Amino acid sequence: MCIATTMSKLMPPIENKPNTREAILDAAETVVGRDGSSRLTIDAVVVESGYSKGGVLYHFPNKTALLAAMVDRMVEGITVKIDGARSEAEDKSAPILPAIISAMVHHRKPDTNVSSALLAASAEQPELLDSARDYIEKIVADAVSPAPDPILGLIAFLAMDGLHFSDLLGLHYVDDAQREAVQSRLIQMMTEMYA
Amino acid sequence: MCIATTMSKLMPPIENKPNTREAILDAAETVVGRDGSSRLTIDAVVVESGYSKGGVLYHFPNKTALLAAMVDRMVEGITVKIDGARSEAEDKSAPILPAIISAMVHHRKPDTNVSSALLAASAEQPELLDSARDYIEKIVADAVSPAPDPILGLIAFLAMDGLHFSDLLGLHYVDDAQREAVQSRLIQMMTEMYA
DNA sequence: GCACATAAACCGTCCAGACGGTACAGTCAA
């Protein structure tokens, strides 16, 4: 009983209904990736998600809230992976940068593009990207700057961003084999940097 | 002959009325850069450019034509610079890749962002990016693939793209000094690749 | 164990405003 109430109080405050919100955000990403950010309308999300308009607006009271949630989810997702990689590397006294780049590599989702959120937010309300920018700045400050060769670290980050954005805009001028090679080469470069 | 064709290609052939079209395209880029691609409406371009709606629609019969022209102008601008750099390098039997990267560095415009066109097109009609993608593929095939270390060349391209896109989305997590350092480092890397 | 209260989750419609685009009459310099 006590456990039950504790559980029910601890578990669901962040997400009572875990799936609906996520499903709506997934639908929004799908729309952006497929149709372009200007086609990200509430109605499009309604159709894509299968919920009703009222239902979507229940979870996200307005479009700005939806966009903000998209950005937040993206930032949180990457944060978790990168922080995990970083602390794991620190535990093993291993170099941080290869671990982070590797985490960025494996963060890529197959279907919906992770960074659709960036595109959507920049289209409608560029201010929403402030949190993302702050986050990236923090990573650069924490991981790149203290590295033996900060500029090379920055180049690796930028190259990863280049890959993400070419995905994002659908300009896939890098095929899978090249991508693979670029990624392992970047990890190798980061590893050698500490040697 | 060669000079004449070059001149006629650079100066007047496509545009009888040089300034208005360019001014309208500039205004469109400004709107995208400042307000986001979803605010790129014909009326916004009208206000920003100072022309009338009839005037804007006189030059670009519909919004798609405007977007296509934005993409075309961007591609043509970079093409001119890169092709110039490449042929200059070839004349001097110098390596191509450092010249191209250097040209990309200096292509950056101070105020309006060059790649706003990409953002605007991807928002509204991702198909419009086909020509840009074809162009990039061609560069990669012509310049990067034959290089001594194609993957490193690709990394340099991707890093430059990363810089452009961070500009584009207004996530300036790279300050001017870092940018400067990254660029000269990339050129250095490309130069050493041929040694 | 049952009636009831309450809120969360979700549905479907309606509307004002924004948008792309049309139409057209007029201006003005070359």
Add this chain to the structure above:
DNA sequence: TTGACTGTACCGTCTGGACGGTTTATGTGC
């Protein structure tokens, strides 16, 4: 005369979002 515009009025469609209604889950008093 013509090309390059201006200015205004207008139309159909799309969009955000307000709103009121309905179902479902949870708990509470008895």
